Amino acid sequence: MKGICEVCGKTKTVHKNQKTGKTVCGVCCRKDPETHQKCFGCKEKKPVAAYNDSGEPLCKKCYHRDPTLYEKCFGCGNDKPVHTRDKIGRPICHTCYQPRWRAQKSAV
Numbered sequence: 001m002k003g004i005c006e007v008c009g010k011t012k013t014v015h016k017n018q019k020t021g022k023t024v025c026g027v028c029c030r031k032d033p034e035t036h037q038k039c040f041g042c043k044e045k046k047p048v049a050a051y052n053d054s055g056e057p058l059c060k061k062c063y064h065r066d067p068t069l070y071e072k073c074f075g076c077g078n079d080k081p082v083h084t085r086d087k088i089g090r091p092i093c094h095t096c097y098q099p100r101w102r103a104q105k106s107a108v
Helices: 026-031 060-065 099-107
Strands: 002-004 011-016 023-025
Touching: 011 026, 023 026
Parallel strands: none
Antiparallel strands: 002 011, 011 023
């Protein structure tokens, strides 16, 4: 949902932080050490990028290294980590995520 982040004050997509109760954007949430968890892959406390099939948290680096989490990109057809999804949920990899996808995401 769009709203004002209580940390940076910018209007962005925000969510309610379960620990602090504040409405925050993703950037501020990732910067907050209170929201970091111990990564299942490297065992370091870092921002969570994704969860594996067993529900364990993974940092960005470990997420990109785990091929079991890859999906077929709608843009190039290759199995890669998902960078984003379009409005109807199709996975888009980082390589294919260009301004054209951003424009299509809002149009679809």
